[in-house]
Amino acid sequence: MSDSPPGVADLLGVLAYAELTAFLRLAEDAARLAPSLTDRAALSDLAATEYGHFRLLRDRLTDLGIDPEEAMEPFVAPLDDWHRQTTPKDWLEALVKAYVGTGIALDFYREAARTVDAGIRALVDEVLADEGRSEFAVERVRAALEQDPKVAGRLALWARRMVGEALSQGQRVAAARPALAALLVGGEGEDLAEISRMFARLTEAHGKRMAAIGLTPGP
Structure with missing residues (x-):
């Protein structure tokens, strides 16, 4: 039996399944959507990480x-649901998901740590390290926006949809x-002021991420 505090098994379990599914989805997107062998290799490197x-x-x-399997099992349905509801249709949607959608999900886990x-906390910081995901996505999406600014509206809507789905699934997980x-x-998860502060931090980080990728104006 574990002597770790309550919640640690859940935190490591949800993170473990999130990382496993991230590996599988990034590898799938690399094979299915990457427009060049260079992009396929780069996304595959992120998947391996x-x-x-x-x-x-x-x-x-x-x-x-x-x-590990018992720790991950409660999170299989909500995380699989999120991925099903946010399956990218093209390469740019895959990049925005990897950067914006995954980013806010990881912010949520970072809050718990x-x-x-x-x-x-050191382990969580290590597994949530960016590892080049931001640079990879930002460079490619910004280049695409320079070539065709009209795609910005579609990608911004896509990003908002993913964030809404991510927060909904996060609330579902926390409630369960x-x-x-x-x-x-x-405490018992009932500190309304702290909940408000947490969502304010998540929203601020999301806004910075959107600005960095070129989908909203910077500050």
Whole structure:
């Protein structure tokens, strides 16, 4: 049995499944949507990095005496649902999803790690490191916008849809897993002021990400 605090198994479990699905989706997008071999290779490198992160989380769960499959299982349905609802139709949508959609999801998990012990927080920081995802997506989307500014509206709508879906799934997960909700906002997850502050931080980070990729004006 694990001696880790309540919520840690959920945090590592949701992160492990998020990284595993990120690996699978990025690899699929590389094969299905990448317009060149260079882009296919670059996205495949990012996918390999995500799998490495999954292995770190799986191993830490095992070290803590927590069965990785049991820790991940509660999050399979909501994360799979999010990916089904946000399947990109083309290369640019795949890039925006990898940067904007995945970004706000990882921000959500980073919030949960603010209250755990230093060792777990260091692991979370390691697996949530950007690893070149931002630079890869920003460069390609900005270049596409320069060539055809008209696609900006479509991509901005796509980004808003993904963020809405991500926040909806996050709320669903937090409601179903009270220990994880307690990591996010403390206590029993009922601190309304802290919930507001958390969503303000998520919204601010999302706005900066959108500006960086060229879909909204900068500050």
